[in-house]
Amino acid sequence: xxxxxxxxxxxxxxxxxxxxxxxxxxxxxxxxxxxxxxxxxxxxxxxxxxxxxxxxxxxxxxxxxxxxxxxxxxxxxxxxxxxxxxxxxxxxxxxxxxxxxxxxxxxxxxxxxxxxxxxxxxxxxxxxxxxxxxxxxxxxxxxxxxxxxxxxxxxxxxxxxxxxxxxxxxxxxxxxxxxxxxxxxxxxxxxxxxxxxxxxxxxxxxxxxxxxxxxxxxxxxxxxxxxxxxxxxxxxxxxxxxxxxxxxxxxxxxxxxxxxxxxxxxxxxxxxxxxxxxxxxxxxxxxxxxxxxxxxxxxxxxxxxxxxxxxxxxxxxxxxxxxxxxxxxxxxxxxxxxxxxxxxxxxxxxxxxxxxxxxxxxxxxxxxxxxxxxxxxxxxxxxxxxxxxxxxxxxxxxxxxxxxxxxxxxxxxxxxxxxxxxxxxxxxxxxxxxxxxxxxxxxxxxxxxxxxxxxxxxxxxxxxxxxxxxxxxxxxxxxxxxxxxxxxxxxxxxxxxxxxxxxxxxxxxxxxxxxxxxxxxxxxxxxxxxxxxxxxxxxxxxxxxxxxxxxxxxxxxxxxxxxxxxxxxxxxxxxxxxxxxxxxxxxxxxxxxxxxxxxxxxxxxxxxxxxxxxxxxxxxxxxxxxxxxxxxxxxxxxxxxxxxxxxxxxxxxxxxxxxxxxxxxxxxxxxxxxxxxxxxxxxxxxxxxxxxxxxxxxxxxxxxxx
Numbered sequence: 001x002x003x004x005x006x007x008x009x010x011x012x013x014x015x016x017x018x019x020x021x022x023x024x025x026x027x028x029x030x031x032x033x034x035x036x037x038x039x040x041x042x043x044x045x046x047x048x049x050x051x052x053x054x055x056x057x058x059x060x061x062x063x064x065x066x067x068x069x070x071x072x073x074x075x076x077x078x079x080x081x082x083x084x085x086x087x088x089x090x091x092x093x094x095x096x097x098x099x100x101x102x103x104x105x106x107x108x109x110x111x112x113x114x115x116x117x118x119x120x121x122x123x124x125x126x127x128x129x130x131x132x133x134x135x136x137x138x139x140x141x142x143x144x145x146x147x148x149x150x151x152x153x154x155x156x157x158x159x160x161x162x163x164x165x166x167x168x169x170x171x172x173x174x175x176x177x178x179x180x181x182x183x184x185x186x187x188x189x190x191x192x193x194x195x196x197x198x199x200x201x202x203x204x205x206x207x208x209x210x211x212x213x214x215x216x217x218x219x220x221x222x223x224x225x226x227x228x229x230x231x232x233x234x235x236x237x238x239x240x241x242x243x244x245x246x247x248x249x250x251x252x253x254x255x256x257x258x259x260x261x262x263x264x265x266x267x268x269x270x271x272x273x274x275x276x277x278x279x280x281x282x283x284x285x286x287x288x289x290x291x292x293x294x295x296x297x298x299x300x301x302x303x304x305x306x307x308x309x310x311x312x313x314x315x316x317x318x319x320x321x322x323x324x325x326x327x328x329x330x331x332x333x334x335x336x337x338x339x340x341x342x343x344x345x346x347x348x349x350x351x352x353x354x355x356x357x358x359x360x361x362x363x364x365x366x367x368x369x370x371x372x373x374x375x376x377x378x379x380x381x382x383x384x385x386x387x388x389x390x391x392x393x394x395x396x397x398x399x400x401x402x403x404x405x406x407x408x409x410x411x412x413x414x415x416x417x418x419x420x421x422x423x424x425x426x427x428x429x430x431x432x433x434x435x436x437x438x439x440x441x442x443x444x445x446x447x448x449x450x451x452x453x454x455x456x457x458x459x460x461x462x463x464x465x466x467x468x469x470x471x472x473x474x475x476x477x478x479x480x481x482x483x484x485x486x487x488x489x490x491x492x493x494x495x496x497x498x499x500x501x502x503x504x505x506x507x508x509x510x511x512x513x514x515x516x517x518x519x520x521x522x523x524x525x526x527x528x529x530x531x532x533x534x535x536x537x538x539x540x541x542x543x544x545x546x547x548x549x550x551x552x553x554x555x556x557x558x559x560x561x562x563x564x565x566x567x568x569x570x571x572x573x574x575x576x577x578x579x580x581x582x583x584x585x586x587x588x589x590x591x592x593x594x595x596x597x598x599x600x601x602x603x604x605x606x607x608x609x610x611x612x613x614x615x616x617x618x619x620x621x622x623x624x625x626x627x628x629x630x631x632x633x634x635x636x637x638x639x640x641x642x643x644x645x646x647x648x649x650x651x652x653x654x655x656x657x658x659x660x661x662x663x664x665x666x667x668x669x670x671x672x673x674x675x676x677x678x679x680x681x682x683x684x685x686x687x688x689x690x691x692x693x694x695x696x697x698x699x700x701x702x703x704x705x706x
Contacts, residue, residue, distance in 0.1 A: 032122050032156045032201045033183070035065035040224035041181050041203050042119075045152050046071070050116035053146065055105040055139070056123030059083050064091065067098050075115075077103040106138040113148040121156040128163040136163075140170045149210045159202040159241050167204055168218070168234055175212020179205045179219040179228060180237065182244045200248040202241065243269055247354065254282060254329075254358055263318055268354065270339065277339050278351065279307075281332045282358060283322040291328045296363040298327040299355050300372040301347060303379025305400030307334035308410070310647050313418040320646070325372060329360040337396060337417075341378045344371075374403060384409070385540050389532035392581065397540045399426065408473065409540065411508050421579070422508030423473040424541050427466045467542035469510075469517050470685070470692050476616050476649040477511045479642050480575055482699035483653050484519060486612045487572055488673030498523065502563075502571045502606070504556040504594075505578030506533055509543030516549040518692045519677075520684040525571075526551045527559045557593055564602040571606055575614045587628070588648070589618035595628045600635040604656065613654040620648055629706050641706040642699075652706060666703050674700055 035042075046052060048070040054063050057076035067074060076099060078084050087100045103109070105123060127136040143153050153171070157163055159180070172178055181203040218237045219228035222244075231237040250266045263281050270277040285291055300321065302312045311317040312332060322330045333351060341347055348371050356369065385397035394414040402408050411422040472478045487499065498521040503512050506528035516524050528534055531553055537543035545551055552559060556578060563569045580591040593599065595615070603613050613636065619625040629652070633639050636654035643650045674697040681692055 032158065034060075035062050037183070037201075038062070038121075038156060038203070039065075039069075041183065042066070042154065044224065045154050045205050046117050046119065048072070051075075051114065052117045052119055053077070053108075053110070053115045054119045054121075055143070056120065056126065057083075057087070057100065059087060060121060062119075062121060063098060064095060067095050072097050074098055076100045077105060077108065079104055106135060106142055108142055108146060110146045112145055113151075115146050116148055116151045118143045118147055118151070118153045120154065124155050124167060125157050125160065125163050128160075128166055133162065133166045136166055137170065140167065144171075144174065144208070147208050149208055151208050153204075153206040153208075155204040155206075157202050157204055158199050159204070159245070161238065161242070164202070164204065164241055165234070165238060167206070168237060171206040172216055172218065172234060175209055177207040177209065177213070177217035177219075178237070179207075179217075179221065180241065181205070181221045181224060181226070182241075183223065199245050239269055243267075247357075250282070251357060254360070263315055275338065276336045278336065279334045280355065280358070281318060281334070283318045283330045283332060284360070285322055285326075285328055285330075289323070289326075291326055294367070295327045296367060297329050297359045298325060298331070298370045298372055299348075299351065300325065300330055300332045301344065301378075302332060302334045303374055303377065303401075304335040304337075304341060305379050305381035305398065305410075306374070306403075308412060308418055308420045313420075314648070316648065317646075329358075330372075331355050331358055335378070337381065337383060337398065344373060344376065344378055347378065385536065387532060387536060389413075389530050391530045391532070395421075395532075395536070397536060409467065409508075411536065411541070419579075422510060422537075422541065424508055424510050425468045425471040425473055427468045469513055469542065472510060472514055472692075472694065474510075475644050475647070476651055477514070477577075478694050479644065479651045479699050480511065480577070480614045480616070481515065481519070482674065482677075482694070482696040483612060483614055483642070483651065484515075484573055485670060485673040485677045485696055485700065486653060486655065487610050488669070488676060497521065499573065500571045500608075501525065501573045501575065502527070503575045503577065504560070504590075505576065506537055506543075506551060507577070508541035509537035510541065511575070511577060512549060513543055514692070516546070518681045518685055520680045523548045524550070527554055527556045529553070529555055557599060560599065560602050560606065564605050569606055570608040570611070572608050572611050573614065574603055574607060574611070575616075577616045579618075586621035586624050587617075587619040589616055595631060597631050597634060600632060604635050607656050609656060611656050613652075615652040615654065617650045617652055618648050619650075625650070633706065639706040640703050642703050645702075653703070666700060670700065670703075671697060 046066075050071075051073045052066075052071065052075065054074060054076040057063060057078050058080075063074050063076050076087065078100070079102070081102055084100050084102045091098045091100070105127075124136055124139070127133075127139055140153075147153065155167060157167075164180075168178055168180075183201045183203060216233065218231040218234065220231060220237060220240045221228050229240075231240060246266055247268075250264055253264055263283055265279060265281040267276050268278040268280065269275060302309075307313055309317070311321050312334065318332055321332065333347075333355070335341055335347075359369070380401040381398055382400075383396055383398045386394070387397075388394050392413050392415065396412050396414060396417075397409065398412065399407055399409050407426040409424050409426055410420050412419070413421055472481065484499065487497075499519060501515055501522060501524045503515075503524060503526045506512060506526050509526075512524050512526050515522050526549070528551055534543075534551055534553065538545075556576075576590050576594055578591065578594065579589045580587060582591075585592055587595075595617075600613075607613060615632070617625065617628060619628065629639070629641075632652060632654055636656065637658040638655040640653040640655075641650055642653065678696045681696075685692060
């Protein structure tokens with residue numbers, strides 16, 4: 001029997017509820033829970049001596065059970081004649097003082113200030129859908145009129161945004177005190193009853209004052225006895241409601257476990273500011289994993305500034321982290337920028353009440369839950385610059401402390417803050433004791449609702465750092481530089497001719513600056529679409545254009561097309577290191593237009609006879625990745641691949657010439673050319689503050705035929 005309404009407007013219709021209760025018969029309909037699940041909070045705000053008006057009573061047993069425990073002044077109203085007649089008949093003998101009346105809650109006719117409590121279980125939710133809440137506002141106006149000073153409107157609700165906003169704004173504007181109780185607990189969701197909801201049930205309590213207080217009284221409590229947390233404005237209170245709803249949905253999803261290939265995530269906001277404070281990502285081990293019996297559940301706290309590392313910021317990295325931790329379920333906790341964190345103990349105490357509810361099904365209640373971390377401290381991050389690009393949006397330039405104790409400068413676009421767009425190492429090294437901590441992992445056991453002290457100073461350890469140009473922080477950049485040894489294949493391993501390079505995509509400028517500074521006889525032309533990126537590369541990453549390092553602000557596709565049409569622009573190396581702004585395309589780097597055959601043919605024409613085209617390919621879609629490789633092979637006679645271990649990046653080296661031995665990825669000539677390039681780079685750096693720290697031969701060992 002289908003009793004659900006066809007539209008939300010039917011929830012406020014007399015005809016719908018008449019039909020509903022005729023079909024329902026004698027069986028009580030307990031929308032949002034029964035007396036036993038609500039009595040704790042109801043008894044806090046409703047006293048036995050109070051005159052109570054129950055609006056939209058339906059055939060719920062709530063009033064009957066309140067009557068049985070001593071509440072004798074209950075007036076129940078409903079718009080359904082069927083349900084009013086039925087409830088009168090049902091209670092005539094056992095509860096002669098329990099009143100039921102056929103009255104519309106929007107126009108009751110009762111005297112002003114005649115009730116101490118108005119009790120509402122789901123009626124506001126039903127009426128808020130009608131004509132943008134006009135009917136619900138009419139009911140709230142009537143409730144405000146019939147309530148005495150000091151009286152309370154107690155509303156049981158699912159707190160959908162339009163509903164709770166309507167109620168909270170209406171009464172807060174009138175100067176009433178507002179308190180919300182989030183009632184749903186894990187044990188409430190273990191039944192299969194019709195009253196079970198994925199979303200938590202809230203109880204909204206609005207108290208009428210004679211004179212409005214000088215400030216808003218907006219509070220939120222967890223459970224019936226939770227300590228109230230004050231919110232300064234309505235949007236902050238509504239944000240706290242949404243956070244609890246998202247948390248409840250995640251808990252329900254986790255009740256039966258998750259696919260190890262998925263990583264459900266939840267953002268927790270700061271109770272005072274409403275700003276994002278933690279992101280919790282749940283990673284389950286695959287069913288086939290042999291997990292020790294006691295390793296059911298652990299919390300891994302990512303040091304601040306490290307959340308964008310591949311190990312924590314990518315799905316593949318988190319799966320690897322969970323496998324190495326070897327727990328049935330690992331909750332990975334990332335801290336947000338613009339937030340302050342005292343120490344590890346404080347973080348654990350703050351998180352414990354919530355994260356423990358995410359434990360896997362069947363975990364013993366008294367089992368200890370370890371908190372895992374790297375190095376045992378909260379990490380360090382300092383935002384040194386902020387800006388907005390018209391093309392890419394907000395960005396943050398920040399200094400972070402790496403696991404090796406060095407400081408790194410990162411560029412992060414906040415639209416995708418899990419991805420580090422550019423990174424450079426700073427010359428200043430930490431002097432703090434944390435720099436000497438090189439443990440891969442620190443494990444501390446904590447009771448299920450308490451933290452363990454692993455404090456560390458969070459002060460700023462840097463002092464006027466500068467960029468270390470000799471370090472390429474991205475492995476794929478090192479591999480691309482190493483690939484320049486392929487220019488020596490046509491000369492028997494020698495490479496002492498001038499090298500012209502075209503690089504599409506500037507970023508922080510680290511790759512272009514490195515080639516300029518350390519590759520002998522190099523001339524680098526960079527194409528960058530975004531003027532803001534060029535400015536921040538100069539300002540924050542020490543990028544220094546020169547007569548051998550030129551930047552053209554242009555669209556890379558149009559620039560290549562223009563160069564090819566002009567003719568006579570032969571480059572020895574062309575590098576694509578540009579990311580896609582649309583994550584839905586299945587390919588993160590480069591944008592699909594950069595690997596279309598027509599453009600690749602233009603790239604082929606722009607290369608010198610010994611030239612090499614280098615493509616940084618980041619594609620998680622295996623079929624799409626293979627399609628890109630097939631297209632590249634249609635244009636270039638020889639394509640080599642160098643996957644980046646532990647990452648998704650795959651560097652493709654595309655040569656104009658097939659070579660003497662197509663079956664060998666690393667011929668003897670390449671080994672010789674790699675050695676010669678290594679020697680030349682070291683000689684070229686004489687007199688510089690540092691020399692490049694990379695082994696070209698080793699970087700080319702994993703080459704294979706694509």
